[in-house]
Amino acid sequence: MPPVIDPDDDIPEDEDEDFEVEEEIAEGEHCPICDSPEGECEHLLAAIDRTYSEIESGAIVAYERTILDMIERLVAKGPDALKAAGAGHALVQAATLVEADVEGGMSMGDAVSTNFPHLIEALCSTLEEDGDVTVTEGEVDEGTDESWSYVNLWTEDAEGAVERLIDRLQGLLDELE
Numbered sequence: 579m580p581p582v583i584d585p586d587d588d589i590p591e592d593e594d595e596d597f598e599v600e601e602e603i604a605e606g607e608h609c610p611i612c613d614s615p616e617g618e619c620e621h622l623l624a625a626i627d628r629t630y631s632e633i634e635s636g637a638i639v640a641y642e643r644t645i646l647d648m649i650e651r652l653v654a655k656g657p658d659a660l661k662a663a664g665a666g667h668a669l670v671q672a673a674t675l676v677e678a679d680v681e682g683g684m685s686m687g688d689a690v691s692t693n694f695p696h697l698i699e700a701l702c703s704t705l706e707e708d709g710d711v712t713v714t715e716g717e718v719d720e721g722t723d724e725s726w727s728y729v730n731l732w733t734e735d736a737e738g739a740v741e742r743l744i745d746r747l748q749g750l751l752d753e754l755e
């Protein structure tokens with residue numbers, strides 16, 4: 579016999595509460611450095627939504643446009659030039675994908691936006707290469723199809739790490755432009 583479903587209450591009360599609890603845990607990540615709740619200390623370098631390739635918060639947010647512009651300009655230089663200039667593997671990898679799409683007939687602008695998730699991954703890797711970065715990652719499942727994964731990067735001196743990232747990208751650009 580099929581279960582009887584009351585149309586007014588398709589999610590049983592207790593299950594509904596469980597969803598809320600899960601959400602609280604997922605959102606309540608604590609800083610691995612000082613144990614403050616996320617957003618209440620200066621150690622969050624970048625909180626990145628991997629599913630939608632968005633930078634959500636962190637010290638990097640104030641420089642987001644500058645940094646993404648630099649990464650876009652760098653990947654447009656092509657993987658060989660980047661490798662020769664000493665760029666990290668993830669950046670070279672992103673440039674390889676962009677180059678392949680351009681060779682397939684895409685405009686550079688379209689190729690860069692198509693491969694944007696790889697640019698974000700390259701950004702994460704470049705930040706991790708800075709050294710003392712702790713990575714926490716997970717999945718937020720809101721009980722519907724709306725699950726998404728995130729990665730948070732934490733470091734003692736987040737502002738300094740952002741400055742070093744910009745210096746590093748600028749150094750590569752100076753070499754290539």
Ligand SMILES: [Zn+2]
Pocket residue numbers: 609610611612613614619620621622
């Ligand atoms: Zn902290």
